[in-house]
Amino acid sequence: MATQQPLTNPSPLLIPCSYLTTEGNKTGSWRFLRPKYEEKTSPCSAACPAGEDIGRVEMLTAQGSFKEAWETILLENPFPGVCGRVCYHPCEQQCNRREFDEPVAIHILERFLADTASRYELKPSLQKLESKRQKIAVVGSGPSGLAAGYFLTLLGYQADVFEALPEPGGVLRWGIPLYRLPLSILNQEIAQIRELGVQIHCGKSISQELLRGGKSEYDAIFLGCGHSRSLPLKIPGEDLDGVKNGLQFLTKIRRGEVADLEGTAAVIGGGNTAVDTARSAARLGAKVILIYRRRRQDMPAFAEEVEMALEEGVELWELQAPVKIAAQDGDFVVTLRHMQVVEKNRQKRARIKPDSNKKKEIRVQHLFKAIGGEASEPWYDPPKKKRGMLRLSDCVLLHKSREPTLVYGGDLVADIKSVAHAVASGKQAAIALDILFNEGLDAVRPKLQTCLVGDGPSISLETYMSGPRSLRNHRVVRYHDLNTDYFQFAPMITQPRLLREERFQSFAEINLKIGASLAIREAERCFNCGLCNQCDNCQLFCPEIAVTRDNNPRGRHINYDYCKGCGLCVVECPRNAMILEEELLCDRS
Amino acid sequence: MQLDNLNPEHMCSGHVGCPGCGAAIAMRFVLKALGDKTMMVIPACCWSIIAGSYPQSALKIPVLHTAFETGGAAASGVRAAQDIKGDTETTVVTWAGDGGTFDIGFQALSGAVERNENFIYFCYDNEAYMNTGVQRSSSTPYGAWTTTTPGQHWKKLRKKNIVEVLVAHRIPYAATASIAFPEDLMAKVEKAKSMTGSRFIHIFSSCPTGWGMPSEMSIKIARMAVQTTIFPLYEVEDGLRYTINYTPKGYLVNEYFRLQGRFKHLTEEDLDSIQEMVDEDWNLLLRKAGISLETS
Structure with missing residues (x-):
């Protein structure tokens, strides 16, 4: 190499050399389909009777913005702490993640957010509209x-x-x-x-x-x-002295007016009050039998509550209708008639009729009626x-x-x-x-x-007040609308609970708290169906470099000068927060 | 997915690739990883067109458009010129299609890597001569329709395994990558850039036009090719050390074939025999990587 001399008289390069970029080619004119950002409705929020914006709540939780997540709930529901505990969470039934592995633990996360807000004594910054005279x-x-x-x-x-x-x-x-x-x-x-x-x-x-x-x-x-006021059973002996009413019994416990119970207690009914009465009586020391005239799956009580009652030793007698109550030496003898299912209806409770004349008697020390109220x-x-x-x-x-x-x-x-x-x-x-x-x-x-959330019936105050949520499409995103290639399998967290033995010692809360790291991990499992969580796939895969970041709240926009309408961004959006529309020729300027 | 988006773009809008072009996506990722200290040689291929006609260029780096068969030779020359000038910082790369790599440019490539020229050779593979109108190449897979393998005369020969050919040259680095796995692709480009000698990266780049599929499916199809082990992601160092980068979860090939017009004539029996070939190739790769079949 040392012997090589630099060329003293280089011959000119006789090849053409490009000096312009291709940005002069407005390739957007090729387009006949137009991708657009359009957020849609997540199935959980449509299933929530209160219409909470769950997809967004979980997104904010995953980002660690606990206060904003809590305020997002408060816009639609003043009781996140209460509902995070007692709600029967129909949202989780509709969670799209259910078809992937397991639903997101929305209920546990709601409670976590409320507990966190209370722990740090956060004050929500909610906007009130101007005062009206009414x-x-x-x-x-x-x-x-x-x-x-x-x-x-x-x-x-x-x-x-x-x-x-x-x-x-x-x-x-x-x-x-x-x-x-x-x-x-x-x-x-x-x-x-x-x-x-x-x-x-x-x-x-x-x-x-x-x-x-x-x-x-x-x-x-x-x-x-x-x-x-509780409904009457309409059977002889129901007004006997000492036959108690479930709801009043629960009230008395709250007032501290109930002593321990001994012996066997029977609770008649299948609703939440009946189950609460049964579980409370069990905590006060009684052996409890829950008597219901239909089957377990027909009970109006929430399934999880029934499950826990059984776990706590409550016995459930299904298809037993009380026909008579009699007093005997301070106890009650309840005559039960065996029932049978006449017609099974998937949507409604089963219809029943007496099963010939089969009857049995049960002798109990305490008797509670809890078949509903008026x-x-x-x-x-x-x-x-x-x-x-x-x-x-x-x-x-x-x-x-x-x-x-x-x-x-x-x-x-x-x-x-x-x-x-x-x-x-x-x-x-x-x-x-x-x-x-x-x-x-x-x-x-x-x-x-x-202002319906999805197809309703739940409604959104944020939508009514023309908040950002009102811009969303009401269409509910289903599992097949998602691109699940971007999600990894991860099991749902389980609710930590008091041990069965510990529950009987007091009326202490059964469900225990979870920590922030667990909550974030669980919230990250959320698909955020229909919502943009800034994953940037649209920008990443665009062959035209036509997705540009900017300062609008969405964080990016599509440059229609160059977008050829290939639709990749729409398909690669994991959460279906985009749509592809037919391009109208007259729209083109 | 949140990649390192701080990497600037070195490609601009307005290029003339078809909508949903996989090769355009591949170029975007590769240039992001390479940076602007790059000189590129492009022998005849789709990208000769995509980059724009004179006097335009869609690429913000120096590009030398050369003849079809010269990818390896031209890059060797550019590298030598840079060395003479004392510029060791600039990465010299060749960007060729499957025709310019597997077929027409094969001797120049083989010669260059045999000399262990200090450059990176990228082959973006869309499995046929696409810009001239979908003629079959030795990269076209078994079962595919092309304009030169039409009707009942669909290609009944297997795709050439180009990575193994390069591995046989015992070059420092040879790898496969896919536009559906940008993190893996960019990591491989960065790794190759940090090495010297001949490096080869084979990028699976779907082609909606030539494969008879909707443009929005480009990435999905490329992902499925990896998931089904039709196109496994792996790298080989010094021709010896194999690393498999993606362990598939046992998807069958059927859906991949059913989504593309170029395979629509295939019968269930054809697909069964293709599944066997794919399994055979995958097992061979596992053996080379030293992974026993029982544990895989």
């Missing part, structure tokens, strides 16, 4: 009443909640046992509702007069009085049919020209009696009243339709 009375401070007050306040109204008992909370305080819902959680979330500006007046019963008075100071009244005053219930009445999915609106508008909500109108449905009822009532005041009765139904 005043609304809310009768009953159960979950539906408090939710109605909460959402009305967010919408700018003054809400006065009236509660007959000395403390607010309704069934949350008096009906749900402490091992499912500790008092501190409830008190905290009610305090938060008060801080927002909801006035709660305890120890104030309301008479029917409030509903009539033409000179009422209220423009509307929300009735969320619940079902506090309103304790007939005027709590909505009238059958009237002019100006609007039956909505979660409440009934009765509009009268010279009197306050009445809204019946909560358990008074609910098919499924759950806290989440009560919240849905309060929310729907608040939004319906806002529409009524602003645009009149005829606008209520069509306007509510626009």
Whole structure:
């Protein structure tokens, strides 16, 4: 190499040399399909009676933005701490991840967020709309009443909640046992509702007069009085001395008025109150038999609660209908008739009839009736049919020209009696009243339709208030819409619980807390169906380099000057947050 | 997926690749990993067109467009010129299609790597002569329709295993990569860049136009090729040390074939025999990698 001389007189390069980029070629003109960012609805949020934006909540949780995640829940539900404990989480039933491996533990994460917020004493920064002149009375401070007050306040109204008992909370305080819902959680979330500006007046019963008075100071009244009177069994002996009522028994435990139970206790019923009564009695020392006239799968009680009751030693006798109760030496003898299934209906509870005349007797020391409830005053219930009445999915609106508008909500109108449905009822009532005041009765139904989550019936306050969520397509993303190549198998976390033996020692909460690292890992399992989580696949795989990052909230946009409409970004979006539309020739400028 | 997106682009929009072009995606990833201190030789192939006609270029690095058979030789010359100038920093690469690698440019490639020329040879493989109108190459897989293997005369010969040919030259580095696995692809480019001597990277680049499939399926198909072991991801150092980078989860080949028009004439029996060939090749690779069949 050392002998090589530099060329002194290099001959010129006689080859053509390009000096322009190809950016002058607007290859976007080739396009006949147009990719677009369009967020859709996740199935969990559509399944949530309260319409919580679950996909986004889990995204924020995975990013460690716990406060924002908690506030996202609060926009749709004032009770994340309560619902994170007592909700029957239908969201997890619809989770797309179920078809991949196991659903995301949405319920556990909701509770985690509420617990974290309470631990750090976080104050939510929720925007209230400007004050309006209308005043609304809310009768009953159960979950539906408090939710109605909460959402009305967010919408700018003054809400006065009236509660007959000395403390607010309704069934949350008096009906749900402490091992499912500790008092501190409830008190905290009610305090938060008060801080927002909801006035709660305890120890104030309301008479029917409030509903009539033409000179009422209220423009509307929300009735969320619940079902506090239990239904009769309609069998001889049910009113014998000592035959107790399940709901009242639970209330007495909360008041500390119940001593330990000895011997055997029978609970008649198949709803959540029956199961709560059975489990509470077991904690007080009784051997418990739960008697239900249909089968286990027909029980209206939430399956998980039944499961835990059985785990705790409660015996379930299915297809047994009590026909007579008799007193004998201080005990009760219950005569049970054996039932059989006549018709199996997948959607509804099985129909039953007596199985010939097979009967048996059982002798118990304690007997509880818990077959469901009804309103304790007939005027709590909505009238059958009237002019100006609007039956909505979660409440009934009765509009009268010279009197306050009445809204019946909560358990008074609910098919499924759950806290989440009560919240849905309060929310729907608040939004319906806002529409009524602003645009009149005829606008209520069509306007509510626009803020459905997916196909409904749950509705979103954020959508109603034209938040970012209102830009989403209502179409619900299903499993086959996702590109699951980007997801890895990971098992669902299991809820840590007190040991069976530990549960009997007190009414301490059974479900234990999880830590932040576990919560983040679980939230990362969420597919965020239909939502953009900034994974950047669209940008990464674009053959045209036509996806550009920018400062808009989405973080990127498509440069239609160059996009040839190949559709790769849409297919490679793991969560279906994009769509491919036919290009309209006239759109092209 | 959040790759290292800090790497700047060295390719621009407005190139004339077909919609959904796998070769354009491959170039984008490779240039991101190589950086701008790169000189590229492109023998005749799709990219001769995609880069734009004179006086335009879609690439922001110096490119020498050369004749079809000269990929290895031209890069050897560019490298020698850089060495004379004392520029050891610049990476010299060849970017050729499967025709310019497997067939027409084969002797120049074999000669260059036999001399262990200090360059990286990229073959983006779309399994036929695509820009001239889908003529079969020795990279076209068994069973495929092309304009030169039409109708009942579909290709009944196997695809040449080019990586093993290069491995037989005992070059420092030979690897396969796929546009559906960008992290793996860019890591391999960076690894190759850090080495000296002849390096070869074979990139599976789907072609919606030539394979008869919707443009939005480019990446999906490339991913399936890896998942089914039709195109396994692996690397070989010094012609000896095999590393398999992706362990497939046992997908069958059927769906991969059913999604592409070029295979639509194949019967179930044909697919069964193809499955056998794919399994045979995969087992051979496992043996070379020293992985016994029982544990794989």
